[in-house]
Amino acid sequence: MSRAPAQPKTVARVGIRDVARDAGVSVATVSRALANDGYPVAEETRRKIEASVKRLKFVPNDLARGLSQNRTNTIGVIVPNLSNLYYARVLTGIEDVAAANRLSIIFCNTNHSIEKREQDIKLLLQKRVDGIVICGSGSDYHTHIDSRSMGAAPIVMLGRNEKFDGPSVQANNFQAGYAATAHLIERGHRAIGFLAGPPSWADGSERIRGFRACLAEHGATLSDDMVIYGDFAEQDAYARMQALGRKRLKFTALVAGNDRIALGAMAAAVDLGIRVPHDLAFVGFDNIATSSYVRPSLTTMDMPAQLMGAEAMRLLLRIMAGEQVPSQTIFEVPLLERQSSARS
Amino acid sequence: MSRAPAQPKTVARVGIRDVARDAGVSVATVSRALANDGYPVAEETRRKIEASVKRLKFVPNDLARGLSQNRTNTIGVIVPNLSNLYYARVLTGIEDVAAANRLSIIFCNTNHSIEKREQDIKLLLQKRVDGIVICGSGSDYHTHIDSRSMGAAPIVMLGRNEKFDGPSVQANNFQAGYAATAHLIERGHRAIGFLAGPPSWADGSERIRGFRACLAEHGATLSDDMVIYGDFAEQDAYARMQALGRKRLKFTALVAGNDRIALGAMAAAVDLGIRVPHDLAFVGFDNIATSSYVRPSLTTMDMPAQLMGAEAMRLLLRIMAGEQVPSQTIFEVPLLERQSSARS
């Protein structure tokens, strides 16, 4: 597959040389005026240069700049899936602080494929990004690129990843799972199930650990069929809930691996004539926008997605500046009580 | 604000020259072997080179490549706001076909600020992207960069923008607004209101035009207070609905500017004791994931967001390949009947 050059060679772009000639100075001076770092340039010279830049419509070439400066002012962000509003918020948080620091973002979507992720990392390294934020948890981190040697880009991980030893930003998912469960227990529930995501989802597993820990601590008997695995989305959760509801319902409350799962399951519950929260209470994770606008509204653990994104970006900036940063930055997750777990 | 270089100059990166030396060939041969276009390279030479690449952990520098090839295999995507799932889906569509064509995406979020957008375009041009997709409609397009002269990157617009004369991908929002309204009329409604987004939102205005046209055609009297403007999100819609509901409700059905508005308003309706759809029917636009998982589920116009994103990217690819493309590519928007507009 070959593409024609984006620019026909016949249309020579205006370069710094043209500006220099037009302004009657040397390229070095133009370069310095444009860089606008502290380097002294006479006010008048600067004005002449700026005029020429305007007149010639000069657009500096960041590729050349990057090549000689060995820095691109660009970072890579790898996300598993944007249809999950959680990641959209994370990305928004990253973008905010990136933009504030005049950094561009090269965005990669992996669709949860770890091969795609490896490939994306390779690509980003070729593009000489100054740093990388990898979002999405798993137990699968594995890449043969040592992030610290060879001057390769530093990596910050957002989410739990057991095999990654660089700096990471995480939510305290164990605590969150624990708190969600404790909330239900406090409401009098004893038969509580967990509608989980995929087993490979590290953040999810932590939530389940918290769930089990809380139950154990309250003397509940733990059985394997209390945790029902599936995927991240509404549809599958709807189906799982239907399967659950057709038998005699053995739970009075469900913790869902995330809000999308909760929403899907709640819809199924309603459709089955199960009253929420009277017959069945729900707690989710993420606090996506719609969770407070469904009825009954969804009680959820309020994952600070945007904050975490922003923090990850800040860490990356500090690493890029040569600072040492903490190996783990952990956010607690507050409970947001709403109707789906109200006393009935 | 200054940052330390991402890479200490002391650690010289391995370059194509090192590979050449290691493999005992010339840099040109290495370059050709790596490019892997049709250029003939002896099998054995190729093998030796690949071995050296592995051994030395050579990572080609795309900046240098871009500089000499005058192409970056990177495109820019500008989006108003990712917290709207609609744009997340558009972006996903773009990313899919971009990745399939080995193009990277530089992502920019404008928060609906047209200044930020101008700035982003400038940045993208400096980074010498091969093309740009601008998402989000408005009546405000204005940039002094002529997309066709100077070999600057071609632009494809996704969404309606009156002042932009390049190729665009759009949904037929007039038809969609018309169809949504016709659906309600067909259900027996005559007093229909429109819970709009901001007046500056071009796609939204088209929907309103369709709404008016449909009403007019069915002999309804049009008054200005049938359209209630606000922003794009749930919260504001909730407030507007509450204001509406406190007076004697003069509508039996509402068309909402998008699903988020519909969801917010429906929540308010429920809270006010208004029965949906019995007392008040709803139709939205976008078909975001949760719309089918709220109860009552939301009837909506199924905007083909991902398709449109993919198509915009395909158009851009064709332009980049030097092809001529249609100035407008328009998608029709199907109606998805669900519970919020069921006969009551």
Add this chain to the structure above:
DNA sequence: CTGTTAGCGCCTTCAG
């Protein structure tokens, strides 16, 4: 099939 050699457009010492 392979090698040599100019650039690509800018930054950055090193001298004025």
Add this chain to the structure above:
DNA sequence: CTGAAGGCGCTAACAG
């Protein structure tokens, strides 16, 4: 405060 010149890492003629 300004200029000259080498180099960033790779590609693309042009010659073998």
